[in-house]
Amino acid sequence: MTHQVWTLEEVKEARSLANQGEPLGQIANRIGRTYSAVALKLSRLGVGIQKKSGKWKPKRGVILSKERVAKFALMLERGTATVRRLARQEGVAITPLVDALQFFEPQRWRNHVRSHSRLAPVNCPGCQLQFVPLTKKQQFCTVRCRQAHWRNVDYFGGRRMEALGLREGVCQLCFGKFDKWLSAHHVLGKERDPENKLLIALCRGCHDMVTNLAARPWVENSESAADLISLALARRGRLGAVVCLEIEEWREDEQRDYIDAGRAE
Numbered sequence: 001m002t003h004q005v006w007t008l009e010e011v012k013e014a015r016s017l018a019n020q021g022e023p024l025g026q027i028a029n030r031i032g033r034t035y036s037a038v039a040l041k042l043s044r045l046g047v048g049i050q051k052k053s054g055k056w057k058p059k060r061g062v063i064l065s066k067e068r069v070a071k072f073a074l075m076l077e078r079g080t081a082t083v084r085r086l087a088r089q090e091g092v093a094i095t096p097l098v099d100a101l102q103f104f105e106p107q108r109w110r111n112h113v114r115s116h117s118r119l120a121p122v123n124c125p126g127c128q129l130q131f132v133p134l135t136k137k138q139q140f141c142t143v144r145c146r147q148a149h150w151r152n153v154d155y156f157g158g159r160r161m162e163a164l165g166l167r168e169g170v171c172q173l174c175f176g177k178f179d180k181w182l183s184a185h186h187v188l189g190k191e192r193d194p195e196n197k198l199l200i201a202l203c204r205g206c207h208d209m210v211t212n213l214a215a216r217p218w219v220e221n222s223e224s225a226a227d228l229i230s231l232a233l234a235r236r237g238r239l240g241a242v243v244c245l246e247i248e249e250w251r252e253d254e255q256r257d258y259i260d261a262g263r264a265e
Contacts, residue, residue, distance in 0.1 A: 005232045006041060014038060018047045063099040064094045072097070073105035076112045099143035125149060156196050163199035171203040173210070183207040187242070189214075198255065222247045 010031050017027045028038045036163065042048075072090075075081040083101075087094045101109045113134050119131045124141040126149035131141035140146035152160040163184035165172045171182065185207055187198040220225040226245040233241040250258070 010171040069100045069104040102142045159196045163201045165201035172200040174205040
């Protein structure tokens, strides 16, 4: 085999890539040389591979769709990849990857944990359900359960589950029954209720609607509020509906009585 002489451009590019911390394999692909040829040349030049500074960082904007996560779960099930390797390969952090696996593929994730964990089942401090931890550091059954627990502690003072209708899964505005996605809503607002005493459960749609309306100054005008309801009814085909609305101020004791009466039902 005829020896190919290195050109000055190839030497310059190889040296530059090595100083940037590129692996030998990538340098070989870039300049069209074999791995061993690049390693030998850099060694003779006295050039070492410089490690890139800083830790590995995941890519931004990576979307973990249901279809992609299903493929990842299948790879874990077949044993062709590990969670850490998948995270590196896809350019995402481990926590959001595990969260996606737990959310989209809960059964396969539980099977993966059972086959790889040697730890005994423990109770989750968030939902109080029993689960098998994958590592000794794992305290919560899922990433979302951990996030919900700490949000409950930080934002609701640990009183989120005291919200009226939350345990029953009933939205207190539309009275719909929900298995999940219910929010604990501060009736008086967080700033006016720092001790989190007046909380009710609202579904996502009702919670967004109440939050948006509360930010509109015209909501304090009874005529504007009545017009809003009239427009909503007209959209539903009730063109002849007449809405009469009065805004009445409640005292704090009346507000407490209202909440207590709802809890007693």
